[in-house]
Amino acid sequence: CRKFRRTRSSKGAQPTNQPMMLTSAKISSRAIAQKGVVGQAAKSLISAVGASATCASCSCPSLVCECGSRQHADATSTNGGIRTYSSSTIAPAPAETIASIEQSFPGAVPNSTLLSTIKSRLAPHGYSADNTLVATSLCADEVNRTLEKDLADTFDIPNFNMGGLAGFPFGGVTAFGAMASHIPDGGHTLVVYAPHVGVDSTGAVGTVERVGRAKGGACCGSAIAASAYVSNIYSGAAAKYGPALGNANEAICRKFFHSVDGNGDGLIDKSECSALLAKLNINLSAAEFETLYSELDTSGDGTISESKFSAWYARNLPSDNPQDAGAHQAKLTVDPTDAQQSFVGTMLLPHAGRLEAAENKMVELPFALFDAQKGLMDHIVKAGAGNVAGKGKIAVLGGIQINTPNGGDDAMEDYFLPLSMEVYDHRGNVIFDDNDHP
Numbered sequence: 001c002r003k004f005r006r007t008r009s010s011k012g013a014q015p016t017n018q019p020m021m022l023t024s025a026k027i028s029s030r031a032i033a034q035k036g037v038v039g040q041a042a043k044s045l046i047s048a049v050g051a052s053a054t055c056a057s058c059s060c061p062s063l064v065c066e067c068g069s070r071q072h073a074d075a076t077s078t079n080g081g082i083r084t085y086s087s088s089t090i091a092p093a094p095a096e097t098i099a100s101i102e103q104s105f106p107g108a109v110p111n112s113t114l115l116s117t118i119k120s121r122l123a124p125h126g127y128s129a130d131n132t133l134v135a136t137s138l139c140a141d142e143v144n145r146t147l148e149k150d151l152a153d154t155f156d157i158p159n160f161n162m163g164g165l166a167g168f169p170f171g172g173v174t175a176f177g178a179m180a181s182h183i184p185d186g187g188h189t190l191v192v193y194a195p196h197v198g199v200d201s202t203g204a205v206g207t208v209e210r211v212g213r214a215k216g217g218a219c220c221g222s223a224i225a226a227s228a229y230v231s232n233i234y235s236g237a238a239a240k241y242g243p244a245l246g247n248a249n250e251a252i253c254r255k256f257f258h259s260v261d262g263n264g265d266g267l268i269d270k271s272e273c274s275a276l277l278a279k280l281n282i283n284l285s286a287a288e289f290e291t292l293y294s295e296l297d298t299s300g301d302g303t304i305s306e307s308k309f310s311a312w313y314a315r316n317l318p319s320d321n322p323q324d325a326g327a328h329q330a331k332l333t334v335d336p337t338d339a340q341q342s343f344v345g346t347m348l349l350p351h352a353g354r355l356e357a358a359e360n361k362m363v364e365l366p367f368a369l370f371d372a373q374k375g376l377m378d379h380i381v382k383a384g385a386g387n388v389a390g391k392g393k394i395a396v397l398g399g400i401q402i403n404t405p406n407g408g409d410d411a412m413e414d415y416f417l418p419l420s421m422e423v424y425d426h427r428g429n430v431i432f433d434d435n436d437h438p
Contacts, residue, residue, distance in 0.1 A: 206362030
């Protein structure tokens with residue numbers, strides 16, 4: 001399968017196709033896209049997998065027509081029953097939407113092209129529709145169920161879900177291990193993970209019209225909320241703990257303080273302070289504890305007041321950014337009613353600078369989220385690979401989902417920007433890297 005990049009001159013010349021590598025794990029996903037070295041030309045891909053389709057507007061033999069129309073005649077595939085899209089099920093896309101996707105996410109392809117390409121690329125590794133268990137890590141937002149349905153239509157086995165808000169793999173190594181035990185005998189798994197972003201009918205990024213709603217709404221809402229939190233941290237307007245969790249953390253601190261305050265006088269001694277830190281999951285060395293206690297015992301009477309401890313606690317909740325170590329490193333206590341959102345904000349913190357410097361934060365945001373997720377997913381796969389039985393393989397596809405207006409079975413097709421694809425053996429060794437196969 002030959003891969004290409006689409007380039008456009010500053011004078012607005014028509015895109016040209018050039019051979020390329022899919023991506024490079026050594027630089028950020030956004031830098032890759034800005035350099036024009038990500039993605040595949042749809043006409044080349046359709047030709048490679050043997051699918052045939054005809055554009056209803058100009059009769060060109062492509063699922064993604066250069067005439068700009070997204071309304072296509074019925075298509076058939078010779079590649080194992082790939083789901084096809086027809087003029088009766090795919091609405092024409094607003095020109096503004098297509099133009100925005102091409103400009104902001106160069107290399108993005110419609111879901112139908114993505115699915116055809118996945119099967120083509122994995123077939124040489126023994127993957128087929130009846131021996132492949134798909135595991136997805138996609139955001140909880142209902143607009144993302146479209147890709148899951150498309151994957152389920154492509155492979156015969158229902159998908160396993162590892163994901164949560166913003167597409168982070170909250171199921172972790174435990175979920176991966178459980179999924180591995182469900183792989184068909186002699187079969188393999190395909191893991192698909194991606195943050196998502198909407199592009200509405202006006203071409204605006206970060207919002208999309210949903211089914212039954214005329215006006216657009218935030219997409220991805222979790223990502224946008226996390227970016228606002230990160231922006232406040234970056235500017236110094238907020239403390240370093242989970243988004244909108246200040247009151248919850250204060251309440252937790254008060255509750256635990258009162259639980260160790262034996263006589264209820266609002267003061268704790270050294271042993272009670274040690275017990276309080278343990279309840280808050282704060283681990284200090286003996287020397288650090290002595291330094292802290294001396295710092296907070298300002299009266300010198302051997303006790304610490306609730307107000308002084310609470311103020312210290314609020315100041316010293318740390319970032320997970322290793323370059324931002326504080327005097328006291330504590331494990332973050334989060335509100336269990338919104339734990340996933342707090343995690344999304346924390347994982348996005350190391351990318352605060354690039355988001356603030358971005359020309360369009362809504363375009364940069366999914367790239368930053370992908371970079372945060374890739375390292376996590378790589379670790380999960382390598383840690384859990386041993387759970388895959390026999391000679392089973394693990395294919396991992398990462399990218400960005402692009403939701404289009406009124407997403408669903410009776411609307412315009414969603415897009416996907418592939419940013420990485422590797423195949424691992426059951427020992428966690430990479431045996432195929434799509435970057436290395438132009």
